Amino acid sequence: xxxxxxxxxxxxxxxxxxxxxxxxxxxxxxxxxxxxxxxxxxxxxxxxxxxxxxxxxxxxxxxxxxxxxxxxxxxxxxxxxxxxxxxxxxxxxxxxxxxxxxxxxxxxxxxxxxxxxxxxxxxxxxxxxxxxxxxxxxxxxxxxxxxxxxxxxxxxxxxxxxxxxxxxxxxxxxxxxxxxxxxxxxxxxxxxxxxxxxxxxxxxxxxxxxxxxxxxxxxxxxxxxxxxxxxxxxxxxxxxxxxxxxxxxxxxxxxxxxxxxxxxxxxxxxxxxxxxxxxxxxxxxxxxxxxxxxxxxxxxxxxxxxxxxxxxxxxxxxxxxxxxxxxxxxxxxxxxxxxxxxxxxxxxxxxxxxxxxxxxxxxxxxxxxxxxxxxxxxxxxxxxxxxxxxxxxxxxxxxxxxxxxxxxxxxxxxxxxxxxxxxxxxxxxxxxxxxxxxxxxxxxxxxxxxxxxxxxxxxxxxxxxxxxxxxxxxxxxxxxxxxxxxxxxxxxx
Amino acid sequence: xxxxxxxxxxxxxxxxxxxxxxxxxxxxxxxxxxxxxxxxxxxxxxxxxxxxxxxxxxxxxxxxxxxxxxxxxxxxxxxxxxxxxxxxxxxxxxxxxxxxxxxxxxxxxxxxxxxxxxxxxxxxxxxxxxxxxxxxxxxxxxxxxxxxxxxxxxxxxxxxxxxxxxxxxxxxxxxxxxxxxxxxxxxxxxxxxxxxxxxxxxxxxxxxxxxxxxxxxxxxxxxxxxxxxxxxxxxxxxxxxxxxxxxxxxxxxxxxxxxxxxxxxxxxxxxxxxxxxxxxxxxxxxxxxxxxxxxxxxxxxxxxxxxxxxxxxxxxxxxxxx
Numbered sequence: 001x002x003x004x005x006x007x008x009x010x011x012x013x014x015x016x017x018x019x020x021x022x023x024x025x026x027x028x029x030x031x032x033x034x035x036x037x038x039x040x041x042x043x044x045x046x047x048x049x050x051x052x053x054x055x056x057x058x059x060x061x062x063x064x065x066x067x068x069x070x071x072x073x074x075x076x077x078x079x080x081x082x083x084x085x086x087x088x089x090x091x092x093x094x095x096x097x098x099x100x101x102x103x104x105x106x107x108x109x110x111x112x113x114x115x116x117x118x119x120x121x122x123x124x125x126x127x128x129x130x131x132x133x134x135x136x137x138x139x140x141x142x143x144x145x146x147x148x149x150x151x152x153x154x155x156x157x158x159x160x161x162x163x164x165x166x167x168x169x170x171x172x173x174x175x176x177x178x179x180x181x182x183x184x185x186x187x188x189x190x191x192x193x194x195x196x197x198x199x200x201x202x203x204x205x206x207x208x209x210x211x212x213x214x215x216x217x218x219x220x221x222x223x224x225x226x227x228x229x230x231x232x233x234x235x236x237x238x239x240x241x242x243x244x245x246x247x248x249x250x251x252x253x254x255x256x257x258x259x260x261x262x263x264x265x266x267x268x269x270x271x272x273x274x275x276x277x278x279x280x281x282x283x284x285x286x287x288x289x290x291x292x293x294x295x296x297x298x299x300x301x302x303x304x305x306x307x308x309x310x311x312x313x314x315x316x317x318x319x320x321x322x323x324x325x326x327x328x329x330x331x332x333x334x335x336x337x338x339x340x341x342x343x344x345x346x347x348x349x350x351x352x353x354x355x356x357x358x359x360x361x362x363x364x365x366x367x368x369x370x371x372x373x374x375x376x377x378x379x380x381x382x383x384x385x386x387x388x389x390x391x392x393x394x395x396x397x398x399x400x401x402x403x404x405x406x407x408x409x410x411x412x413x414x415x416x417x418x419x420x421x422x423x424x425x426x427x428x429x430x431x432x433x434x435x436x437x438x439x440x441x442x443x444x445x446x447x448x449x450x451x452x453x454x455x456x457x458x459x460x461x462x463x464x465x466x467x468x469x470x471x472x473x474x475x476x477x478x479x480x481x482x483x484x485x486x487x488x489x490x491x492x493x
Numbered sequence: 494x495x496x497x498x499x500x501x502x503x504x505x506x507x508x509x510x511x512x513x514x515x516x517x518x519x520x521x522x523x524x525x526x527x528x529x530x531x532x533x534x535x536x537x538x539x540x541x542x543x544x545x546x547x548x549x550x551x552x553x554x555x556x557x558x559x560x561x562x563x564x565x566x567x568x569x570x571x572x573x574x575x576x577x578x579x580x581x582x583x584x585x586x587x588x589x590x591x592x593x594x595x596x597x598x599x600x601x602x603x604x605x606x607x608x609x610x611x612x613x614x615x616x617x618x619x620x621x622x623x624x625x626x627x628x629x630x631x632x633x634x635x636x637x638x639x640x641x642x643x644x645x646x647x648x649x650x651x652x653x654x655x656x657x658x659x660x661x662x663x664x665x666x667x668x669x670x671x672x673x674x675x676x677x678x679x680x681x682x683x684x685x686x687x688x689x690x691x692x693x694x695x696x697x698x699x700x701x702x703x704x705x706x707x708x709x710x711x712x713x714x715x716x717x718x719x720x721x722x723x724x725x726x727x728x729x730x731x732x733x734x735x736x737x738x739x740x741x742x743x744x745x746x747x748x749x750x751x752x753x754x755x756x757x758x759x760x761x762x763x764x765x766x767x768x769x770x771x772x773x774x775x776x777x778x779x780x781x782x783x784x785x786x787x788x789x790x791x792x793x794x795x796x797x798x799x800x801x802x803x804x805x806x807x808x809x810x811x812x813x814x815x
């Protein structure tokens with residue numbers, strides 16, 4: 001056994017984040033660590049990284065008991081983590097990010113830049129990554145950043161690599177490349193702890209799994225002894241019925257149309273329409289221009305050319321408030337940076353976009369605000385203890401629901417959702433899907449960008465497939481197969 | 494090549510040259526070698542303090558107490574020189590550095606251990622250190638006649654007709670250049686400022702670096718305490734009042750981001766030189782003192798606008814097939 005955690009417990013102000021959890025990692029294996037948001041996965045990872053100390057329990061590494069008192073100890077024991085949040089240094093070069101905290105020095109104690117550069121180049125060549133060692137991290141794509149993080153673990157000669165949702169923001173092609181790298185790591189006798197919400201990939205990549213729920217160990221076994229449905233049951237603690245509660249709603253007439261959108265270097269010839277009560281999917285690789293188009297429609301960026309028609313009338317959207325006034329809203333993919341105001345209360349977040357409607361002669365009407373927040377809270381089932389609770393203290397799923405409430409408060413007719421379920425757990429996901437079904441039932445039309453095919457196939461009526469800034473095809477989901485969509489999106493058809 | 498021309502440090506260098514030439518047209522006396530040498534001497538203390546302030550700004554903090562620290566260290570060694578004129582000059586320099594470092598450590602401990610926000614801490618110590626000068630000197634000045642010959646021995650030293658102060662500034666530049674670019678300590682300062690959370694994960698002890706950064710800032714403030722007092726041959730409660738703002742301006746103009754983790758040592762030097770040039774050139778071309786402040790302020794604002802414009806992320810491009 002390479003790593004063995006026994007009876008690990010951790011409390012935060014009386015909240016039991018982990019209770020007597022055992023975890024065993026074999027050498028030379030890929031181990032999935034599963035659980036809904038808040039199940040205790042991050043706490044466990046942070047204990048391994050030395051960020052938190054367990055209140056009780058022991059950690060054995062290669063059959064020797066260890067105390068991981070701080071992150072430096074964790075690194076020196078050969079544990080390296082690739083975190084979900086950015087733990088890169090945007091302003092520093094690739095080389096320096098790889099060697100960070102472990103700079104090579106010459107005999108006189110000064111940093112050996114040339115040697116570091118050479119080693120980085122060698123390493124990136126070995127990984128067949130097309131990254132220049134002198135590039136700054138801020139100029140890299142998300143997939144390239146992951147590769148830099150992996151390189152960092154390799155340089156530190158890590159024995160155990162922890163990957164926290166490494167594929168969350170990657171396209172299918174990049175994901176496949178990452179799988180290859182992960183399997184190579186395994187073949188080099190390293191062990192990988194793999195955290196993911198995507199069960200398909202867990203089934204595909206991993207050897208073993210451990211499921212946590214509410215801070216407790218639920219099940220640990222070989223992947224070959226289980227299946228997806230069982231895993232979902234373990235994680236959710238109940239049978240999750242239909243994952244995509246698509247209601248059969250009669251689609252009405254065209255309500256919204258985009259004609260000939262063009263923006264230099266971003267997208268070209270973008271024309272599509274949206275019908276009332278329809279869910280229109282946008283599928284494509286990350287970076288295919290989906291988000292850029294939506295931002296232009298919403299007035300965040302200006303397209304060079306193009307027209308928008310709404311209810312058969314040409315409208316002009318120069319800034320987001322124009323779009324909101326027309327009844328078109330956009331929910332950003334980056335909810336942490338662009339959607340949620342962490343230091344404001346949940347109530348204020350929900351009411352943020354309708355300050356005008358909630359005030360009488362410029363004075364806020366608190367009652368109206370509470371009423372609106374309460375109706376939204378009930379509708380979306382946001383788990384909030386009290387109205388002044390800060391939004392940042394909510395879990396990812398509840399934050400997402402809060403952002404959705406904010407925009408629904410404006411009573412939109414066209415809702416643009418950008419990766420609405422990225423990085424949230426199975427249960428919250430299904431709640432968001434359920435809700436989307438209800439919204440179209442009430443007469444709303446939805447455009448949904450998603451990189452998850454099952455979500456597209458399960459939720460949408462039609463799907464627009466994009467490749468490199470162009471609309472390649474618009475398919476009726478009824479007649480589309482996932483293979484066909486992937487092919488088009490990767491430019492093969 | 495294009496990248497090089499758009500380089501911030503290069504642009505700053507060009508601005509300094511243009512400034513120097515245009516002032517030269519208005520007042521040819523200003524660009525004689527001796528006059529330029531005077532400007533450099535005059536700017537040396539600013540350079541030293543800007544470079545040490547840069548270390549603090551890199552980790553997303555600010556040290557407002559440097560000018561008070563300088564004045565207090567300077568006053569203490571001046572008082573000592575009136576009592577013990579026989580002590581050699583190195584003694585005074587070393588002592589001034591030690592006093593400055595102690596004052597810097599106090600800042601660091603307050604911020605890192607007592608968790609008092611840096612702005613509150615250094616705003617407080619700015620007043621405390623300044624107040625202590627009244628306390629130790631009874632509000633009196635130490636006049637030029639009271640300094641011993643030993644005390645002023647080095648300040649008139651010249652090499653290649655450039656002053657002692659200038660060569661000290663050159664030495665400090667080299668030391669800090671190596672420190673920030675070629676030592677683990679320096680690189681870790683960049684990581685800590687660039688992304689404090691991530692720095693924690695790679696095992697950087699934030700508190701240690703905060704205390705060290707403020708110690709270095711204090712050390713050089715102490716050194717400048719000696720330099721200032723010796724150069725102007727006067728120590729009083731009023732010396733260098735408000736100078737911390739000039740120092741911070743020099744850093745900002747030099748492209749040291751107050752958001753932390755960004756900025757080059759060369760840029761910082763150029764920033765200090767530009768501010769020094771403005772301070773010396775405006776009187777030389779007969780601009781009234783009231784306008785001088787306004788013009789300095791406008792230039793600082795301009796620098797910040799340039800900073801934010803150039804720091805803006807490049808828009809990611811999606812290749813469109815043409």
